[in-house]
Amino acid sequence: MKNIIIIVLTFTKILFSQNIDGLVIARLKYSGGGDWYNDPSSEVNLLKFISQNFPNIKTNPVYKFVDISTDEIFAYPILFLTGHGNVVFSSDEAKRLRTYLENGGFLFIDDDYGLDKAIRREMKKVFPDKEFIELPFNHKLFTTPYRFENGAPKIHEHDKKPTQTFAIFVNNRIAVIYTYESNPSDGWADKEVHNNPEEKRLEALKFGANLIIFALSQ
Secondary structure: OOHHHHHHHHHHHHHHHHHOOEOEEEEEHHHHHOOOOOOHHHHHHHHHHHHHHHHOOOOOOEEEEEEEOHHHHHOOOEEEEEOOOOEEEOOHHHHHHHHHHHOOEEEEEEEEOOEEEHHHHHHHHOOOOOEEEEOOOOOOHHHHOOOOOOOOOOOOOOOOOOEEEEEEOOOOOEEEEEEEEEHHHHHOOOOHHHHOOOHHHHHHHHHHHHHHHHHHHO
């Protein structure tokens, strides 16, 4: 219990320093062989978009990754996990992520294709007693500040399935958002990476702004 208290106090202090320096979205490095590192320009471009369109939100648009096996995750209010294929959390990593999420942290997971089975299995290690709950289209995430009538936008086509957005609630707060068959982070990446049309890239960035503003508003 003493160690948990120290972690929570450290987390609170570092969140305060993050607010002073500008928001950084930290990429979560995990084991299992999935390409957690793909499209490193994604978070940078999203933070630049937010800074340009919402000047009251101070951002620090740099690429930063943190290893889930370290306490460095507690230095960042928002973590981002993506990739293709396998993800594996050790019991210690699952416990660390749970502590982070239970004490105000926010995790955005974007299935870049092939991640779904692994992420559902591993998040059960983090919260054995919780399930992903699909968010309705009238949820605040899809209406503020930009409106998405049909939920998360389809940025990158995979299996011609409809997009879905899931959440894990912790103490009546959404601590995890998971996008499936949507892949907005592809649209955040530099244009030449995926050659998405400009309207798709803008749609992705707007949805990303909704995500970050929603996370900060909690």
